[in-house]
Amino acid sequence: MNRLALIGLLMMLSLQSALAAYLDGFAAEKISAHAYVIHGPLELPNETNEGFMNNPAFVVTDDGVVVIDPGSSVHTGKMLLREIAKVTDKPVIAVFDTHIHGDHWLGNDAIHRAYPDATIYAHDKTISMIDDGEGQSWLDLMHSMTKGATAGTKVVNANQALNGGEDLTIGGHPFQIIHRGQAHTRTDIMILHKPDNVLFTGDNVSNKRLIRLVDASFKGSIETIEVAKRLKPSVVVPGHGKTGGTELLDQYQTYLSTLYQNVSQLFEENLSDYEMKPLIHNKLTTFHDWSGYDDELGKHISGAYLEIEADAF
Numbered sequence: 592m593n594r595l596a597l598i599g600l601l602m603m604l605s606l607q608s609a610l611a612a613y614l615d616g617f618a619a620e621k622i623s624a625h626a627y628v629i630h631g632p633l634e635l636p637n638e639t640n641e642g643f644m645n646n647p648a649f650v651v652t653d654d655g656v657v658v659i660d661p662g663s664s665v666h667t668g669k670m671l672l673r674e675i676a677k678v679t680d681k682p683v684i685a686v687f688d689t690h691i692h693g694d695h696w697l698g699n700d701a702i703h704r705a706y707p708d709a710t711i712y713a714h715d716k717t718i719s720m721i722d723d724g725e726g727q728s729w730l731d732l733m734h735s736m737t738k739g740a741t742a743g744t745k746v747v748n749a750n751q752a753l754n755g756g757e758d759l760t761i762g763g764h765p766f767q768i769i770h771r772g773q774a775h776t777r778t779d780i781m782i783l784h785k786p787d788n789v790l791f792t793g794d795n796v797s798n799k800r801l802i803r804l805v806d807a808s809f810k811g812s813i814e815t816i817e818v819a820k821r822l823k824p825s826v827v828v829p830g831h832g833k834t835g836g837t838e839l840l841d842q843y844q845t846y847l848s849t850l851y852q853n854v855s856q857l858f859e860e861n862l863s864d865y866e867m868k869p870l871i872h873n874k875l876t877t878f879h880d881w882s883g884y885d886d887e888l889g890k891h892i893s894g895a896y897l898e899i900e901a902d903a904f
């Protein structure tokens with residue numbers, strides 16, 4: 592082997608071990624009698640975090656393991672399988688993908704390779720959007736944001752469509768599926784694990800991080816969280832940020848409704864979204880330290896403005 596090839600090989604090996612080391616640093620936390628969550632970092636996808644930023648979770652049922660949102664890449668999915676193996680030797684029998692955003696479902700690939708018979712559930716619209724090219728777009732976006740760290744990941748779509756309102760029994764455990772139209776996206780499902788009364792909200796709820804809301808309805812998000820509150824869950828697992836109780840529902844709903852109500856009022860007063868920003872910033876003091884706040888606030892105001900403008904005609 593010549594010197595250049597050797598240097599190249601060493602660089603590749605050190606990159607791979609650096610990536611492996613990063614994902615090695617995460618462990619699943621037990622959040623109820625049967626459920627576990629790996630809490631991802633409150634960051635955007637980058638080369639170091641390998642796109643990992645969500646909350647992959649799993650529930651151990653009588654007959655096998657049910658996964659929720661296996662993460663951003665085949666590597667994140669493998670990390671999840673490693674954490675599952677520390678808890679149980681039961682197979683993965685089902686996966687829920689909460690919505691179309693690839694940081695939540697690209698890890699399907701790892702689960703499917705290890706357990707090809709596992710049923711992968713997602714909203715009907717998630718499945719059709721992945722088939723229509725969104726799957727490849729998310730794969731490409733993750734690859735470029737992480738400078739190739741997600742390489743090796745393939746698009747594996749869900750194979751069982753949901754529309755919301757379903758009551759499923761998986762591995763002897765009842766699960767309730769909730770979808771109330773456009774909220775964080777048009778594709779969201781929330782999953783209630785009834786035995787432990789744990790609600791997996793997907794990105795309909797976020798904790799200490801402001802997330803992208805480019806596909807969202809502000810009004811729909813506020814209403815969907817109202818539905819979540821009526822379920823009175825004991826434990827709430829958000830799409831991003833630490834697990835908690837119903838205070839997470841109140842907190843994120845307060846952010847969305849404060850923003851939406853103020854944009855509505857200032858819209859009536861004929862202010863532009865740009866003029867609104869400092870006024871609304873002053874009403875959101877409890878959220879100033881949230882990750883992503885500086886990047887997202889202006890975009891959220893613009894999004895709410897467009898929604899209110901469309902509703903006004």
Ligand SMILES: [Zn+2]
Nearest residue numbers: 690692775794
């Ligand atoms: Zn999302």
